Amino acid sequence: xxxxxxxxxxxKQMWGDRVTNVYPDDKRPKPDRxxxxxVLNRYEDGMEKCIGCELCxxxxxxxxxxxxxxxxxxxxxxxxxxxxxxxxxxxxxxxxHCDLCVEACPTEAITESKLFEFSFTDRQDAIYTKAELVVGxxxxxxxxxxxxxxxxxxxxxxAWVRATAPSGSAAYEGRIGWSGELGFGVRAAExxxxxxxxxxxxxxxxxxxxxx
Amino acid sequence: MGDPLYADGINAAVxxxxxxxxxxxxxxxxVSVLFMVWFERKVISDMQSRIGPDRAGPWGLLQTLAxxxxxxxxxxxxxxxxxxxxFHLAPYLSIVPAFAAFAVVPFGGTISxxxxxxxLQLADPPIGVLFLLAMSxxxxxxxxxxGWASGSKYPLLGSVRASAQMVSYEAAMSLAVAAAVLAxxxxxxxxxxxxxEGYRWNLWVLGVVPFVIYLIAATAETxxxxxxxxxxxxxxxxxxxxxxxSISFALFxxxxxxxxxxxxxxxxxxxxxxxNGPRIGFLPDLWPVVWFLGKLLAFLFVxxxxxxxxxxxxxxxxxxLGWKKLIPLALYWLxxxxxxxxxxxxxxxxxxxxxxxxxxxxxxxxxxxxxxxxGETVQASVGEAAT
Numbered sequence: 001x002x003x004x005x006x007x008x009x010x011x012k013q014m015w016g017d018r019v020t021n022v023y024p025d026d027k028r029p030k031p032d033r034x035x036x037x038x039v040l041n042r043y044e045d046g047m048e049k050c051i052g053c054e055l056c057x058x059x060x061x062x063x064x065x066x067x068x069x070x071x072x073x074x075x076x077x078x079x080x081x082x083x084x085x086x087x088x089x090x091x092x093x094x095x096x097h098c099d100l101c102v103e104a105c106p107t108e109a110i111t112e113s114k115l116f117e118f119s120f121t122d123r124q125d126a127i128y129t130k131a132e133l134v135v136g137x138x139x140x141x142x143x144x145x146x147x148x149x150x151x152x153x154x155x156x157x158x159a160w161v162r163a164t165a166p167s168g169s170a171a172y173e174g175r176i177g178w179s180g181e182l183g184f185g186v187r188a189a190e191x192x193x194x195x196x197x198x199x200x201x202x203x204x205x206x207x208x209x210x211x212x
Numbered sequence: 213m214g215d216p217l218y219a220d221g222i223n224a225a226v227x228x229x230x231x232x233x234x235x236x237x238x239x240x241x242x243v244s245v246l247f248m249v250w251f252e253r254k255v256i257s258d259m260q261s262r263i264g265p266d267r268a269g270p271w272g273l274l275q276t277l278a279x280x281x282x283x284x285x286x287x288x289x290x291x292x293x294x295x296x297x298x299f300h301l302a303p304y305l306s307i308v309p310a311f312a313a314f315a316v317v318p319f320g321g322t323i324s325x326x327x328x329x330x331x332l333q334l335a336d337p338p339i340g341v342l343f344l345l346a347m348s349x350x351x352x353x354x355x356x357x358x359g360w361a362s363g364s365k366y367p368l369l370g371s372v373r374a375s376a377q378m379v380s381y382e383a384a385m386s387l388a389v390a391a392a393v394l395a396x397x398x399x400x401x402x403x404x405x406x407x408x409e410g411y412r413w414n415l416w417v418l419g420v421v422p423f424v425i426y427l428i429a430a431t432a433e434t435x436x437x438x439x440x441x442x443x444x445x446x447x448x449x450x451x452x453x454x455x456x457x458s459i460s461f462a463l464f465x466x467x468x469x470x471x472x473x474x475x476x477x478x479x480x481x482x483x484x485x486x487x488n489g490p491r492i493g494f495l496p497d498l499w500p501v502v503w504f505l506g507k508l509l510a511f512l513f514v515x516x517x518x519x520x521x522x523x524x525x526x527x528x529x530x531x532x533l534g535w536k537k538l539i540p541l542a543l544y545w546l547x548x549x550x551x552x553x554x555x556x557x558x559x560x561x562x563x564x565x566x567x568x569x570x571x572x573x574x575x576x577x578x579x580x581x582x583x584x585x586x587g588e589t590v591q592a593s594v595g596e597a598a599t
Contacts, residue, residue: 010259020263107561 008037027150033095036116038090038136039141039157048078049109050085054195056101056110064094067102071152088130090116108181113141127174139183149207216322217330229325235333241314247471249276249479252469252516259520265532275597280462281586290459293363302361303463306354310470313347315338317477320487320501333402334488340401341393345386348433351471352378355435355442355452358464362455370451371396373527378433380534385429390421391460391549392482413485419543423483425538427514430475432534434468434514439530470499476511480504484511490595540580544573 001045021028030036041049052069070086071192078084101110120126125146143149217226231278248272250265259262265272290296321331337343352375359371392414393399396407410416415423443451454466480486489503525533548569555565 007517010517013260013261015257016261018263019261021262109525 004188018141024148028153030114034114034116036153037092037113037114037118037141037147038095038101038110038112038128038133039158040085040130041111042139042212043080044182046088046137047080047188048084049087051079051107051109052083052085053106055104055106056072058105059100061098061100061161062094062096064091064096065089066091076158085130088133090133091127092120093123093126104106109141111157113157114155115141115147119146136181137182139181173200203205215581216338217328221339223257225326225328229330231332233334235238237314238311240319241311241473244473246276246280246542247514248469248473249279250573251512254521255513255516256520259517270376274460279507282578283462283465284459286458287431289455291363291455294455295361295363297394298357298361299455300356300460302354303460304354305357306351306467307463308355309347309351310467310474313344313474314470315478316343317474317481318402318405318486319477319504321497325592335547336400336402339399339510341399341404342387344401345382345389348385348471348475349382350380351467354464354467357533358456359452362452362527364455366449367452367454370454371441371447373437373448374452377439377530377534378436379381380531381429381538383440384534384538385433387539387546388422388429389482391418391542391546394546394553396551401481401486403490404482408485409488411485411488413488414483418483419545419548421541423479425542426479426483428533429538430479431515432530434471434475436472437519438524440524441527441530472512472515472541473508476508476515477504479511480507523564534585540576548573 043049050067052067054067054069057063057065057067066087066089067085068087069083072078072082083126097112097116099112102112118126132142133142134142141149141154217229226416248259253275265275268274268278290299315334316337318331318333318336322329323332324330355374355378356371359367359369359374391443395414395418396404398404398407401543404414408417431437442448444521448454453461466551482595484505487500487504489506491501492499513516551565551569552562554560555562
């Protein structure tokens with residue numbers, strides 16, 4: 001009775017699991033290297049990492065970053081070194097979250113968090129300025145009132161992206177590839193990184209994810 | 213026979229009771245539509261491993277109400293080429309029969325209100341079943357005129373399909389209903405229910421065939437899946453109500469679901485014994501209503517189950533099923549039942565009558581098959597000649 005089998009299957013589904021994710025209430029966990037809203041990091045002493053070199057603006061394929069550097073005021077320097085990012089703006093109506101700005105940054109000043117759900121009522125609101133992008137005094141991204149942060153969204157903002165940079169290659173194994181960071185300190189080197197040649201034989205152990 | 217309410221003449225109290233019954237039936241139908249839309253969405257999402265509406269009210273119960281309110285506040289658009297009068301008339305032609313058909317459905321026993329005995333049934337005319345068939349035929353006009361008056365091609369195609377489909381399945385449905393009428397010997401719906409007392413439900417008294425034919429034909433009559441070619445979204449946008457918006461669309465939507473409820477109620481009346489059920493001493497007037505609603509709910513569930521399981525028919529499959537299978541089968545079964553009844557009344561041997569009936573059926577089936585094959589051959593040769 002092939003005709004009636006279908007009825008049995010649909011009836012059985014009534015007691016099965018639901019695949020629906022109750023989205024705004026309950027979000028799926030994001031991958032570790034998710035590309036979301038940017039943050040501008042600071043050193044452990046509170047100094048900004050950005051030196052206003054504009055490499056991020058230069059590499060950006062969507063041309064969404066606008067940076068202007070300025071000389072550090074001698075009595076009250078914003079960043080260690082000669083110059084600092086005087087203006088830093090990202091237009092999130094243009095940003096494609098390709099992460100090239102993160103790759104280009106020589107000081108790991110700009111990294112990406114996992115917050116990706118933007119909602120604006122105005123074109124001006126879509127442009128994040130330096131005041132909104134710079135991390136707070138605890139080293140974590142500012143949780144702006146219109147943003148919907150979930151636990152874990154601000155984790156691994158910089159550590160994981162660095163694994164794709166030169167300092168993440170096998171030649172750097174065991175060496176600390178990034179500088180001390182406000183709120184996170186000096187991170188331990190990533191384990192289990194292998195050279196490109198022997199990656200096929202010994203696959204990298206997949207990081208454990210919090211799956212429900 | 214008839215409602216004992218009118219036995220002592222008609223006075224103000226009787227009129228009031230009738231008005232109250234009208235109100236109750238109207239309210240019940242409106243609420244049942246609200247419930248049915250929610251029920252269908254919930255059950256079908258369960259069957260598809262989804263959650264379904266759960267935002268408005270507890271378990272999303274008020275979702276339909278919210279949708280209805282939204283629809284009522286929308287702009288009522290009138291297409292440029294529409295026939296204005298008929299365009300506005302069509303939704304009402306659709307909804308009035310849907311309401312009216314429920315009037316003859318008995319949904320409970322006989323109760324006493326202020327010293328008056330009355331059936332829990334809006335009206336019990338001696339031609340109740342004919343009234344039902346008439347209403348389901350008139351409902352076609354709403355669909356047909358809506359498609360015609362829209363002045364647009366997809367609604368027209370949808371309404372042509374609808375009319376053809378409804379007329380085709382009307383015949384099979386009438387024959388299945390006629391079997392139930394034959395069993396009770398009366399056209400009154402209450403008599404049919406009384407004839408089924410003591411679990412002599414028509415479902416098995418008549419053999420399951422008329423019930424199954426009614427089930428299929430009723431699904432086609434109400435344009436529900438798998439026979440929803442009328443509004444096949446992939447082919448006809450929205451079908452006959454493509455051009456309708458706002459309240460007019462809401463009325464069509466209401467009529468569609470109300471038809472589903474009504475057709476299920478009729479099936480419960482004709483085949484499942486209506487409000488009959490185990491008698492319980494506690495609150496004796498209430499239980500028949502509970503049995504009726506329970507059977508109705510089970511029937512509605514089957515409809516939703518159909519929708520979740522069966523893919524839509526192709527148009528020629530629909531017509532083949534209606535004309536070449538259901539109508540001959542319904543006709544044969546009606547004649548067989550009639551023969552058995554005549555045999556019983558005349559005191560003939562039931563076995564002989566049955567054997568003769570089966571033999572005639574086999575001959576008829578073979579003849580029908582031969583005729584259909586012949587028809588296909590002719591059609592093929594005509595097609596070859598044309599090319």
